[in-house]
Amino acid sequence: MNVLITGATGFIGRALTAHLAWLGHDITAVSRDPARASALLRVRACAWDALPATDAIIHLAGESVAGIWTPWKRRRILESRVNTTRQLAAHPARVFLSASAVGYYGDRPGEVLTESSPPDPANRFRAQVCRAWEDATGCAQGRVVQLRLGHVLALDGGYIGALLPLFRIGAGCIFGNAAARVSWITICDTVRLIGFALENDRFSGPLNITTPNSISQSELARGIAAHCNRRVLTRIPAWLLRACLGEAAQALIEDQNIRPAKALDAGFRFEFPAWNGVREIIFVGGSQHTPNRATT
Ligand SMILES: NC(=O)c1ccc[n+]([C@@H]2O[C@H](COP(=O)([O-])OP(=O)(O)OC[C@H]3O[C@@H](n4cnc5c(N)ncnc54)[C@H](OP(=O)(O)O)[C@@H]3O)[C@@H](O)[C@H]2O)c1
DSSP: OEEEEETTTSHHHHHHHHHHHHTTOEEEEEOSSHHHHHHHHSSEEEOTTOOOOOSEEEEOOOOOOOSOOOHHHHHHHHHHHHHHHHHHHTSOOSEEEEEEEGGGTOOOTTOEEOTTSOOOTTOOHHHHHHHHHHHTTTTOSSEEEEEEEOEEEETTEHHHHHHHHHHHTTOOEEESOTTOEEOEEEHHHHHHHHHHHHHOTTOOEEEEESOSOOEEHHHHHHHHHHHTTOOOOEEEOHHHHHHHHGGGGHHHHOOOEEOOHHHHHTTOOOSSOSHHHHIIIIIISOSOOOOOOOOO
16 A cells, blocks of 8 residues: 555654565655654655555544643644644545544543543643544544554553653652553554554454553652663653643653554454563564554
8 A cells, every 4th residue: 555654754654664664565654844754754755745646545644742731832733633633534534543642531540541532621732633633534534443542552652652761860759649540552563553453454443452451640650760770760640740741741640541442343463462461562672663464
């Protein structure tokens, strides 16, 4: 299949491009800097104003959510996702897979969340972005899947990649409530599940991209600390994180026990469904993904 990937130069995009190319798809990266993208990924690349005809589009691009969410940053986070999604939805393609995030559900202690669960009742900024981002896929003609991504784990990027320097110097902390659930997935299973959704016509609408087994904030922090041969320094209460980071703290502290109901119903087999197994791939084997075709 001819596949356009936006955000292909990013953390998930790089692994996804390699995985889909391995599966035999013909990839074109869409980038603000096509020359750099082509050199980095060794695939064809194009600019946003020169999209070629394609069978499928996978949309991962968006302003980084790292940092303090000033009004300017919030506008960039929202507009870089919604405007590009609208543009891509108007570009003819048989399949359109568009990123979203589990921020859609908000802070939901004690609940098991599936794709049919309602959005964040508190309607915080993260949920507003996810809803607007998903709504922007609305005018696409073909099959549309909204990829509700959890914390994607690897050593070289995402949640763990960002926190490793702190844990290495012994300054790693538990964020918020130690018992709060974190919904996670390895980069390996992330790209396998996106590839599965691309090739499998039964998927449409929202799709949770998480493992079936959430872990606690405490288990996550202690696991990263153990990898660094350190101890967790302390626990930072949620109120203090909010005072320092504002709304950006929500992504670190939200309590979410998410079930990837559609992936499980379709028979997708996670290579790393449980935290013990993930420790082996994340902490011993590194962040490389194994490009097995996901089978039922
Ligand atoms: N990583 C996670 O755990 C996670 C969890 C939930 C949701 N997500 C979502 O999944 C998507 C991919 O995540 P990621 O971690 O791979 O992101 P990333 O590493 O930050 O990469 C995003 C890519 O988007 C492009 N980009 C950056 N700023 C942009 C802007 N202002 N306008 C247009 N394009 C811009 C860049 O590509 P070019 O420079 O080549 O244009 C960049 O490589 C994001 O939308 C993210 O919000 C990720």
